[in-house]
Amino acid sequence: MKWTCLRMRFSSTRFPKPPHFFSLAFFTANTINTTKFEFRPFESSWYHSTSLAYSTNETAVGVLHAKAVTSGTFQNLKESNYILNLVVKSQDLAYAQKLFDEISDRDVRAWTILISGYARLGASTMVLDLFREMRIEGVPPNQFTLSSVLNSSSSTSDLQTGKIIHGWILRNGINLDIVLENSILDIYAKCGPFYYAKNLFELMVERDTVSWNIMVGAYLHVGDMENSLSMFRSLPHKDVASWNTIMDGLTRNGRGRAALELLYEMVRNGPAFNKVTFSIALILISSLSLTELGRQIHGRVLRFGFEKDGFVRTSLLDMYCKGGKMEKASLLFRKRPMDWSRMQKSKITESTTEIISCSSIVAGYIRNGEYEDALKFFISMVCGQVKVDRFTITSVLSACANTGILELGRQIHAYVQKVGHTMDFHLISSSIDMYAKCGILDDAWTIFKQTGNPNVVVWTSMINGCASHGQGRKAMWLFEKMMHEGIKPNDVTFVGVLTACSHSGLLEEGYKYFRLMKEVYGIKPKVEHFTCMVDLYGRAGHLDKAEEFIQENSLSHLTGVWRSFLSSCRLHKNIGLGKWVSETLLRLEPLDAGPYILFSNMCTANDEWEEAANVRGLMQQRRINKVCGQSWIQLKNEVHTFVMGDRSHPQDTEIYSYLDELNGRLKEIGYSSDGKLVMQDVEEEQREMLLGYHSERLAMVFGIIRTTSEMPIRIMKNLRICTDCHNFIKYTSQILLREIIVRDIHRFHHFKHGLCSCGDYW
């Protein structure tokens, strides 16, 4: 099968900037038939009644402003403040600033409107500058101004600004009402030292439910679940926000079960749900994988009429995505409100709800391993002019990494650079992983080196990159450096470093790290870690130790562990033991194709042809499906996929003729195929092995034909590479002086001058 849906390029035409609000507004104001607005300039009540309806309608705002200017009413302070407020609500601060500058005799309200606009966008420098300017102009800030600045500091975690305003309030002896006091408390609760929030709270003469809720949140923020719960229990009056705060905090701190109990309690004895409760409840249910309960909550959402709320919609959609119910999620997505198509026609969609919904869907496909669907959906987003933000990009890079679609990954990385998205740790680790998994470890290194103070996931991505490319020592060096810099490794980091040790035969080091994980970092080993250890012993040839480890740790029910062990039996040609393990696996996984294939291969390698045929027969009798071996190569923007003996490619005659010729040339310099060496889980391809038309050879030859000699050839394969193909490619790299890179299901093989980076140890 061949798929070529990736014929896309990112360019300025794909991602045009949206037309600037200011110019658009004036253009339409001058051309539109304004009579339909029934503009009556002196009636402020008209402005008032239309403000809400027009607050997101750029054209209407433009018309209002244009008319206000031409009729000379713009200098009426009350009217100009209305218009300013509308523009600020539409988030075009450049336009708002221009309007503001046009207003003479600006009052405190005008200043407050503009300040709150910048505050909502998180532009704290502008907020502070304006706050300073208004005082220089002699306009005293009121409680609304102060509250607005403080709230912005709190929502953007800008403690510094909050402290400055707080200091100013104290120095000027401003009378604090409860609202302002709560705003100050909220800043320290969210970003300040906890003890400061606690002291403020205890010093408050008057406290309302909001103050108590803020303190419950403060405890949650520092991870003190017990005190937050006990404070919640002791609240004199619990309102809906109190319940929401505690349930959300518990969910975020991994206490989903406790949060669920509270949710049930709220249904029985608490206040009615609001929109926020639904959103929190859906996230909670999603984190506990209780999709059925989620479906019931969906019913309640419909009964309450909250299905159109953006937050509730995205939480619902994400719950279905995380629960693997992609069809349900797509259905919900397609039912979106009408403004979608309107916006789609005019410019890039910037509705946060739509952007988040799209990114949830992309991530949902990826979580379910449906990478191609994820990429297709992403491309439809781009074609449908939906704004692509760094959340979506992070997911899409992960899809590129897993499918090995380097060109798309590179284009997306270039796009990130071009539009200047902030490279946060999620995006950085995703990019490192993409380059590493696409075979360009150097580019992964470049990104890693450019990252200041990488977090544990970034370190882990780089360690895993080195491990998969067989650079075990480098991975260990990185791991040591990470610990030296005070970053605590997590369970995934240990999987990476143990894999690195295993793939490079670093037995002692691997054992040391396994103990370090348990004894120093207190991480309980999971199946992956046990599998790495069995792999470590087995690969190094200590099959007895590997078996002992399995028994000691009671791992004999884990198929992954036996698979790894079997792989070591193959590597060290211990056919008898391998056959025994195959039988064990067959008992453990009677419906999985893998053990049958492995068992059959073991018998073949031991000249037990009849038994091999029996196993194959049993497999057919039980109608067990096999995974089809596929290899693919990307040239320019096309992905060419091959299966064994594939004749569907347009250039198949050329490919087969070249392959036969190459086969002859390799034999002349010593290559010979050996059926007994082939004992990998490459399934059906085995039987046709002697034909020499395995998918990776077809992909490789196609690469040779279509590229120039200095270009490395990069091939991806969905199964392990077999010994014979490994040998074939080694000889090819020698005779053609070509660098050939193969990514199989476990690791990379870099073939150069007749040698492979895995050292024939995989």
Place this chain on the structure above:
DNA sequence: TTAGGGTTAG
């Protein structure tokens, strides 16, 4: 005062 999406392994 309370709410939405993303990364590393397997």
